[in-house]
Amino acid sequence: MNKKEVAEIKRRLKKDKCTVSRLAGCYVNSSKEKLCTFTEDFLNLQDEELHKYLEIASKTLSGNVGNNLIELEFPIEAEELGAPQHNLMALKKSALKDENVNEAFFDHIINTYDFVGNYLILLFYDNYDVMVKTSDNMALDESEETYEYIICSICPVILSKPGLGYREDEHRIGARIRDWIVGPVDSGFTFPCFTDRSPDIHSILMYAKKPDDPHKELWEMGLGCASKLTATEKKNAFTNILTQTIGVDKDDTSDVIIDIQAELNDYIEAKEEVLEKDEVFILEPDVVSEILSDSPVSEEKAEKITKKYEDFFKDEMPAATDVLDTKILKNNELKIDKKNLQKKVSELNDELKKTGLIDENGEANDIVVNVNPDKIEEITTTFLDGKKCIIIPIDDGEKATINGKKQQ
Numbered sequence: 001m002n003k004k005e006v007a008e009i010k011r012r013l014k015k016d017k018c019t020v021s022r023l024a025g026c027y028v029n030s031s032k033e034k035l036c037t038f039t040e041d042f043l044n045l046q047d048e049e050l051h052k053y054l055e056i057a058s059k060t061l062s063g064n065v066g067n068n069l070i071e072l073e074f075p076i077e078a079e080e081l082g083a084p085q086h087n088l089m090a091l092k093k094s095a096l097k098d099e100n101v102n103e104a105f106f107d108h109i110i111n112t113y114d115f116v117g118n119y120l121i122l123l124f125y126d127n128y129d130v131m132v133k134t135s136d137n138m139a140l141d142e143s144e145e146t147y148e149y150i151i152c153s154i155c156p157v158i159l160s161k162p163g164l165g166y167r168e169d170e171h172r173i174g175a176r177i178r179d180w181i182v183g184p185v186d187s188g189f190t191f192p193c194f195t196d197r198s199p200d201i202h203s204i205l206m207y208a209k210k211p212d213d214p215h216k217e218l219w220e221m222g223l224g225c226a227s228k229l230t231a232t233e234k235k236n237a238f239t240n241i242l243t244q245t246i247g248v249d250k251d252d253t254s255d256v257i258i259d260i261q262a263e264l265n266d267y268i269e270a271k272e273e274v275l276e277k278d279e280v281f282i283l284e285p286d287v288v289s290e291i292l293s294d295s296p297v298s299e300e301k302a303e304k305i306t307k308k309y310e311d312f313f314k315d316e317m318p319a320a321t322d323v324l325d326t327k328i329l330k331n332n333e334l335k336i337d338k339k340n341l342q343k344k345v346s347e348l349n350d351e352l353k354k355t356g357l358i359d360e361n362g363e364a365n366d367i368v369v370n371v372n373p374d375k376i377e378e379i380t381t382t383f384l385d386g387k388k389c390i391i392i393p394i395d396d397g398e399k400a401t402i403n404g405k406k407q408q
Helices: 003-010 047-059 084-094 099-112 216-222 231-246 255-272 285-293 299-312 326-355 373-378
Strands: 022-028 034-041 069-073 118-133 139-159 164-167 172-175 180-182 187-191 193-195 198-200 203-208 380-384 387-391 400-402 405-407
Touching: 003 193, 022 099, 034 099, 047 118, 047 139, 084 099, 084 118, 084 139, 099 118, 099 216, 139 198, 187 193, 193 203, 231 255, 231 299, 255 285, 255 326, 285 299
Parallel strands: none
Antiparallel strands: 022 034, 022 118, 069 203, 118 139, 139 180, 139 187, 164 172, 187 203, 193 198, 380 387, 400 405
8 A cells, every 4th residue: 555545545534434334442551451342333333432432443543654554465275264364354344343353353363462551452443435537537426446455553551650630529629630642543454455445355455653673573473474573673774783883882873874864865855866756765785885885884884784784674675765774874964964063153253352352262252432522421221132232433544542553
């Protein structure tokens, strides 16, 4: 699924466009015990509850495609009878109305999902009549096909913070009663994928709140898919290869790392000028080698970096933008701006020392201004930029003297 297809489904998760018909849930404690399960006709929910549930479903389709949202394919064995994809098909076919199918799915997630604490598993069922679109992207008032899908959202359930509150039954301020609150979505998925505006039952779109540490046990054991690296994981891996080979601490953004990232950024910008629309620039090992040749890295270390890069990404080479660390580049820009500002301050201090307004230690001197006695009565005050200032008139060619030094 691309960004546009994700957005089309996400737009449906609004009250005015919502056609979600069924909700099922299971609340699990830290001991992996089911505290309660439930099913509801979605549109019969109270408005406040419905909006909150829609927020959760919408969040499961949020973030960047390739980072928070990862599309995975089911291997053949995952589609066999009793396998994960087959069970998801059963969920979809039942429209969440078969409690035995729901319970079997909840049990499987509980057995495979690695989470410390209480959590809530939610299932949403929707049936979308996909409108035909013309070449200019205008929707026609007729259905081309139906996209029947399930959204699964797994949310931590946390105990509210302690505090004081008004205890109405006792008419006093006392300790507030703590309760269990459903938190933001941690993991989830949409099945099947909505590819080319059509159902793809061989793929599933995973959601990870933390792309640097996704729940891959859910991807692999829970859903039977081979996992992929998120964009954040690719960037971190590339950075680790650089720092380990160059010999700097991973938390130390050295000038060499900055130079490499800057060279990579320049290379990407040049490449994007000749790429077709939506074409992805894949960073091959020979391009990495070329970028390193223009950096301060020695030839020996450049070869080691290229080899490690090729070995790590041998299954699938990343997009160049996935390994570009924009944070390093931004921090470097701020660093340069700071140096330029410090230089300007230093130059200004030098000028102030020449006038005698400050001494060699940067401390302010008392200011003594010599004024022509004939013009003392002409001295006035005014406000400039909110500050009261003294105005001393001088004739053309005349120079004021401050601390004994003549000023232009």
